[in-house]
Amino acid sequence: MFSERRLWPCALRSLCVHTFLLLIPFAVFALSLYGQQKPTDYQVKAIYLYNFGKFVQWPASVSDKDTDFTVCILGQDPFGSALDAALAGAAIGGKPVTAKRISSLDVSAHCRILFLGSTEANRLRKIMEALDKEAVLTVSDIPEFSRHGGMIEFVTEESRVRFEVNLDAAQQAGLTLSSELLKVATTVRGNAARRD
């Protein structure tokens, strides 16, 4: 039952298999030097954040005050360097765009756009209450975000990043979303959307 006959060939083969497996990462790494890569979802989402800045109008009371156009990330940052790359050298309304990682809601951060990381999913209601219709564009890819009062929710459909808009939430916060933005959205929610 427990014979050496069976163990020996297995041990020899094990060395071969291990060596073979060992080579796979090297081979693939070598391959990766060729071949064009697709962008990651967060590279594209980062570009979207920049674009939202261009296609959303903030009330003058907010936009006149700030020196920078600040994009905040609350919770775990899924973008890494992708966001910094997307915003590098960019300006919106003549103001330089900067990214800020924050761990709690803080008025002094002067966020224009607030991206909520997936770590915030079960604090969503509290965050929405704390924001209390402040003129901050809330964006996230937390499922059902736009149903629960978030303004823009990223959805990935067939490997493409699209977004849903909750127009009521944006309007209550005094934000104006351009028609171009709404045209591209997969879904526009809210009573305001129906009236239009």
Added chain:
Amino acid sequence: MQFLSSHSIRKAISVVQQLFVVALLVVALVSESLADPANNQDEADALRQMSLSDLGKVEVTTVTKEPEEVWKTPAAVFVLTQEDIRRSGATSIPEALRLVPGVEVAQVDSDHWSVSIRGFGAVLASKLLVLIDGRSVYTPLFAGVYWQVQNTPIEDIERIEVIRGPGGTIWGANAVDGIINIITKSARNTHGTLVSTGGGDVDQGLGTARYGGGNDRGFNYRVYGMGFTRGPDFHPEGPNFDDWRMGQAGFRTDWEQGARDAFTFQGDIYREIAGEASQYALYSTPSQVYVYGDGQFTGGNLLARWKRTINAGSDFQIQAYFDRTNHFEPEFGETRDTFDVDFLHHLTLPRQQDFLWGLGIRISPANDIQTVPTIAFLPYKLTDQVYSGFAQDMIPVLDRRLFFTLGSKLEHNNYTGFEVQPSGRLLWTPTPQQSFWGAVTRAVRAPSRIDEDVELTDFAGIQSGLPIYLRVYGNHQFHSEELIAYEAGYRTLIRSHFYIDLAAFFNDYNDLYSFQVEAPFLETSPAPAHAVLPLLTSNGIRGNTKGFEIMPDWKPLSWWQFRPGYSHLEMELENKPTSNDPTSVAGYEGSSPRNQFVVQSLVNLPRKLEFDQTYRYVSALPAQSVASYQTMDARVGWHITKQMEFSVNGRNLLQPHFAQFGGDPDGPVEVKRSVYANLVWRSSEK
């Protein structure tokens, strides 16, 4: 001598393995450091030129990301997603669980598995809690899970959450070594038609059909039917008894009434026939009988759940279920009904404390059927009852970077009365990319009928013309098996596509199940006269287990995901001074692998092809007469159209057949190399 040589081989393999792991990490880090940030910038600049509508047409790849609950859980948790399962080619839940580090899955024969976590491998591993959509599937008869009747269409599984270790206070009974929580998709996500059919040499025929729909008022439903036939595995000696066929049907409705209320109602019904080899003793000749027969299993369940959101930080849910299992094997049978009601209330206390409390009742009447004179559960009819309550508070400190979780469970069962199971946990997230956690938990495995009520007689031999029998007596003084677990872990997202999860544990066990050998006696009835050596079930073993699991999750390329996982386990158990159990310590220690190494590689090729491999090494199980082995599964999948997917799956490819676990009476059955093809068609709805 056999063990000596196997030991040296094992050592050699483990050295190679360690080198491999080190090499892998070096490659990962080197390639990470070589990753060109300028390239990143070029890509961003190119994307920035695009119009909004063009941006929506860019095809993207998704990076490795652990779900939020994993990141913030102060326990060794692992989530297996639908995609992971689909691409593993698994056709059953135990097969899918092989991907989880720290979980020990060994196939006994076609229709039996040993599934355990961090040691104590057994066909009916007693110290696990297994839930399917909130319904416990642990049987109080044998203290374990009948894996062969835990089926659900693989396509309907949303995720499987596995917690290694006692996991906390909020879960149900027997969450000692770990928790396996199988969660199926909401009916909202299963609209349209799905038909999946397949077949091969061992998985001879597989089929699932599902239809789902819903309306815009939040009501969604699905119905399904599934079935399969599996052929026998390889039998070095003895007949091919383990063929297996089953059919199951079920439904699920999810109704979201406004933003506050969610109702779920679901149920399943199944019937299956699974070939088994049984061995039992008789007092008349032949003293020992081998039967190759069929186990017949039927059952069903209905579950209802209502969840209400009261306000921002407060919600409650009430869940009730009924579960029926009819279990008829050649040497015994059981019919069991389980009624369970659970209440859970979650609220936010001042200073953002997250408070959770709950109550539960489980009543489970069963009727055991004796079919042979030597196996009985006495009394035949018994109702198991468990009343439980728990409370847990998570206290955030230091700007929500440090969380203390304190809680306890109080449980009352009909065997040992009250059991207190407290837990203290700590989570520290110094940066958003890393978290540390530690925990101390007491958990118990409450007795069940196999511990207290069994009377099982086995034939030992004939000496001087007198037949000698061993007889296991259930002991009404049997108390709970106890664990005090010390755990720690670290998770870090080094880059958006490189993640490492590390967990280590020291488990201190006491009062583990054992046999106490008592003085032999002569029995004249039933005739003929025979000697009986009584073995009383006892709590005579103590000791500890320690080990760690490391699992990097690395996506080096947009089209390649690579997940190696290594688990190490050491078990040091001993008989307590009063115990004279001759075999159990070796049995426990020799039934779980000391080292396990699993690598999953998922490659997306051009033309919508997928090439996936799983390699695994499992070290020897001396108590099961199983040598260390390594094997590989491979899958080629092709998305022919958006609606249609075809795959060819090979399993256990590195050898024609090999043993993974003992347990059948005529020596270990060997699991065969096998291949099956599968075609999935789904209508264009989601």
